[in-house]
Each structure stands twice: as C-alpha cells, then as structure tokens.
Amino acid sequence: MISWLAKRVIQAVAVVLAMTVIVFIGVNVIGDPVAVLLPPDATQDERLRVIASFGLDRPLWEQYLSFLAGALRGDLGRSFVFSEPALSVILQRMPATLELAIAAMLLAVIVGVPLGLYAGVRPNSAGAKAVMAGSILGFSLPTFWVGLVMIMLFSVQLGWLPAGGRGETAEFLGVRWSFLTLDGLRHLALPALNLALFKISLVMRLVRAETREVVPQDYIRTARAKGLSEGSVIRTHVLKNTLIPVVTIVGLEFGSVIAFSVVTETIFSWPGMGKLIIDSIHLLDRPMIVAYLMVIVVLFVLINLIVDLLYTVLDPRVRLEN
Template sequence: MLAFIIQRALQAALVMVVMSMIVFLGVYAVGNPVDIVIPPDATIAMREEVIRRLGLDLPLWKQYGIFAWNLLQGDFGRSFIYNMPVLELIGGRLPATLELVLISILFATVTGVSLGIYAGVNPESRIAKLIMGLSILGFSVPSFWVGLILILTFAVHFGIFPAGGRGETVMVFGVEWSFLTANGLSHIVLPALNLALFKMAMMIRLARAGTREAMLSDTVKFARAAGISEATILRRHVLKLISIPIITVFGLELGSTLAFAVVTETIFSWPGVGKLIIDSITVLDRPVMVAYLVLTAFVFVMINFTVDLVFALIDPRIRSGRQKS
C-alpha cells in the first residue's frame, strides 16, 4: 500500500509541475495587463516603473522561475488590480463557492443515485421512464438557460426565492457561511439547483446502468435464493457493486463543479471564486488568473489521488494490480 501511495504521489507532483508551466505560459500569452493597470495619460517613465514593479520586464523563463519558487513557499503573488495577496483574495471568496458546490453535488448525488436505483430496479414502470426522460433533459439543456428560467419562474413570477446574491451570513470559526441562516439558505436554493441538474442527470444514468447490471449478478441471485429482502439486497449488495463508478464520478464532478461554477455564479451574482475569475479575466489580472487555474489543477489532482486511494481500500485487486504493473 505504501508503494502505491508513493507512486501516485509522484505522479501527482509531476502533473502539477507540467500544469503550472502550461498555465503560466497560457496566461502570459493573453493580452497586456499594463494597458489596463496604467492610465492612458501616463508618461513613459511611469509606464516603465509599473512594468518593472510588476516584474513584466524580466524574461519569461525568469518570471516563471520566480513564480514557481514563490509557489513552493505558498505565495501566489499580489493582484495587479486589488493590490493584495492573491491567496488572501481567493480565500475570501472560496467559502461562498465551497458551500454552493458542496450543497449542489451532495443533492445531485443523493437524489440522482436514489432515482437511478429505482429506475434500475423498476425499468418498465412509468415513473422510471419519466426519470430517464428528465435525465435526458438535464443533459441537453444549457445551464445558463436553466438558470434564467429558474430566476424568471421562482424569483420573478412566484417571488419564492431571491434572484441573486448570497443573503445573510453567520460567522463560524472565522468564516462566513450563508446556508446556516434562513435568508442565506433561500438565496442558495436556485443556484445550487441550477448547478446540480446536470450532475444529477449523470448520476441517474450511471446508477441505473450499474443497478441493472448488478441485479443480474450471481451475488444478487444467491442473496434472493437465501431469502434476503429486496431492500437489504439493494443496501448491502447493489450499492456496494455500483460504488466504484459512483465514487469516481463523484470525485471528478466535485472538482469540475468547483472549477466551472463560473456560469452559475455569474447568473445569480453569487460572490464566489467563479465570479472573481471572470472579473480578473476582464481586467487581465494575471496573478489571480494563474492562481485560480493552478489551484483548480491541484484540486483535480488531489481528488483523483484520493479516489485512487479509496479504490485501493475498497478493492484490493486494484492496489495489487497497479503495484505489479
């Protein structure tokens, strides 16, 4: 097990090094932040001073070297626009994104797996066909369109939920959370639902396919022959058999939802990291853009690393097979 962990950790480190290079070079090629940071009426001397202060006069390889060295020390640099440490800037927006993502992905997983198992156990029922039809709709409709429809329906027409913003927050362990207040919870319903629909559709189809396959397995047949109830079979056997693909999708979707909540946060004016990165792209705030993309890559790498470890704990064949290879 130790050799497996070391192997995966080295692979994760290599991926992060390569990703940091790609991100840095890609962001460097996008526009010139000096044109935005410096006012149009600035003198040549002022312009040269700002370029020198921001380190943009150095060769690209040297800029990356400074960035990588600071990154190893946990320093992501300072924002060109906000003039504050990037990590502090992102950290102030991260709780809003985290609570939105966690609520949406948990809702999507619990609801999607439950509906998918039902559709897999009763494939010919009308409810199962309705569930699968809704899952196709969840795949097909763009999230920005769904968000606008949710606002028009539940915020404008019925006036049940707010159209945007985060609402009231409460401080817990030095961090502000909105889902712990009634007003904040009402603000999070629509964006969380919008963010969860696509993930829920994916979970429904994955759970249904896994359940249909598991119900035909020898394990389930022997359990039925032994007189075990259907509820117990679903809980003890079917869930275990379909757990690996569900854990895989859960991990990947958690990372993708955290990384790509930009559209939802923009539509609902949710003050999270996604909205911050959109604003930073608009003003070419390179340190914020690079930090966001590097942190996003780090989240994906760590999630994949964790999922691999969970696989190894659930199924020893995976661990032994990878160690032999």
C-alpha cells in the same frame, strides 16, 4: 500502502510542476494588462514605471522562475487589481464556491442515486421511463438559460427565493458560511439547484447503467434464493456494487463543479472564485488567473487521490498497488 502513497505523491508533484509551466506561459503570452490598467492618455513614462513595478520587463523564463520560487513558499504572486497576494484573495472567495459545490453534489447524490437505482431495478416501468426522459432534459438545457428561468419564476414571479447574492452568513471555524442561516439557505437554494441539474442527470444515468449490469449477476440470484427481501438485496448487494464508478464520477465532477461554476456564480451574483476569475480575465489580472488555475490543479490532484483511497473502502478486492 506507503509505497503506493509515495508514488502517487511523486506523480502529483510532477503533474503540478508541469502545470505551472503550462499555466504560467499560457497566461503570460496573452494580452497586455498594462493597457487595461492604465487610462488611454497615460504617458510612456507611466507605462514603463508600471511595467517595471509588475516585473513585466524581465524575460519570461525569469518571471517563471521567480513565480516558481514564490509558489514553493506559498506565494502565487500579487494581484494587479487588488494589490494583495493573489492566493489570499482566492482563499477569501473559496468558502463560497466550496459551499455551492458541496450543496450541488449533495443534491446530485441524494436525488440521482435513488432515481437511478429505481430506473435500473424497474427499467420497464412508467416511472423509470419518466426518470430517464428527465435526465435527457438535464443534459440538454443550458445552465445559463435554466438559471435565468429560475430567477424569473421563483424570484420575480413567485417571490419565493432571492435572485442573487449570498445572504446572511454565520461564522464556523473562522469561516463565514451561508448554510448556517435560514436567509443564507434561501440564497443558496437556486444556484445550488442550477449547478446540480446536469450532475443529477449524470449520476442518475450512471447508477441506472451500473444497476442493469449488477442485477443479472449470480450473487444477486443467490441472495434472493437465500430468502433475503428485495429491499435488503438492493441495499446490501446492488447498491454497494454500483457505488465504485459513482464515487469516481462524483469525485471528478466535484472538481469540475468547483472549476466551472463560473456561469452559475455570475448569473446569481454568488461571490465565489468563479465570479472572481471572470472579473480577473476582463482586467487581465495575470497573477490572479495563474493562482486560480493552480489552486484548481491542486484540488483535482487531491480529489483523485481521495477517490483512489475510497476504492478500498467500498471494495476490499481493490488493492491500491494495482
């Protein structure tokens, strides 16, 4: 266990280090942030002063080494726009994005797993066919279009739910959360559902496929021959053996939901990291873009590590060393 964990930590550090090179160089060779930040009538002296204050007059390799030294101290640079540490600005927005991502993935699991299990156990029923047809719609409909339709229907026409914003929040463990208030939950409902639709379809189809593979196995027939009820067979044997690939997908998709919630956050004016990165790209705020991408890299690495650890909990036959 310890040797496996040590190897994974070394691999994680190597991945993060490689990504610092790719992200920093990729971001810093695109565009001219000074041209965006200064007015068109700015003098050459003003341009040179701003370039020097941002450290953009130094060679790229020197800028990277300075960034790497700061990153080891937890300093990912200072935002050009906010004039604050980029990591600090991102951490202020992170709870909103995490809240939205967790709500979306909970919806995906709570809705997708039972429906996928039902479609796998009764594949020829009318309900199973309707479920699979619905999953195709979930894959096919663009997120931005579904979000706009939701706003038009539930906010404009029916007036049931607010169209944007985070609503009223309450503090817990020093962080403001929307799900702790009724108004916050009303604001969370539409963006979470919009973000979850694709994931619900994905989990549903995955669980159905795994269930279809598990049901014909000998140990399922043995469990039924012992006189176990159908519900007990499904809960104890079928469901448990379909969870390993589901855990993998849910873990990876949770990272993707955090990283790519940009569209949903923009449509619903949700003040999270996705909306922040869009604004930063428009203004070519390089430190903010680099810091955001590095935070996402670290999150993906941690999520992969947690998923590997969960394998042994769900299936003792899986050994970490293997």
